[in-house]
Amino acid sequence: MPAIPPPPPGAHPCPQCASKGIVSHLRMSYDPECLQCVRHPDCRFQILFEYFGRELLDEETKQLCELGKTDVIEGFLSREEHRPFSARLILGESTRWRVRPEFDNQ
Numbered sequence: 001m002p003a004i005p006p007p008p009p010g011a012h013p014c015p016q017c018a019s020k021g022i023v024s025h026l027r028m029s030y031d032p033e034c035l036q037c038v039r040h041p042d043c044r045f046q047i048l049f050e051y052f053g054r055e056l057l058d059e060e061t062k063q064l065c066e067l068g069k070t071d072v073i074e075g076f077l078s079r080e081e082h083r084p085f086s087a088r089l090i091l092g093e094s095t096r097w098r099v100r101p102e103f104d105n106q
Contacts, residue, residue, distance in 0.1 A: 015065055016045040016097045035061065045097055051089060052076035052101070060089070064099065068092045076101070 014037040037043040047064055049056055054075045056064075063070045074086040087101035 013065075014043060014045050015068065015091060017043040035065075047091070047099060051099060052079070052085075053082075056089075064089060064091050069102070072104070 017037060034046045034048045037045040047056075047061060049061070054073070054077070056073075060070045060073060069088050069090045072086055072088050074084075076085050076087060077083065078085060085101075087103050089099050090102045091097065091099050
């Protein structure tokens with residue numbers, strides 16, 4: 001079995017498949033809307049660059065990948081009524097590896 005090459009600079013371990021895959025900003029040249037696991041073909045992990053009408057900063061994306069949650073982010077818009085709201089974004093097994101908002105009152 002061939003050795004898995006080391007991750008490129010700026011890459012992070014994939015939160016879903018751990019050490020098997022990585023997510024990398026280098027993937028942006030192929031799909032400019034999301035980060036995806038690029039080393040493990042069975043992993044379908046991805047993080048979009050925009051949620052609820054707000055583009056994520058690099059630091060917020062890094063927090064999601066490394067910690068499974070962000071600090072409270074302001075400036076989101078509700079999908080139906082387009083009202084502004086603030087929330088943390090969370091990611092993990094409990095969300096089936098999908099990014100979801102978490103409110104302080106939850």
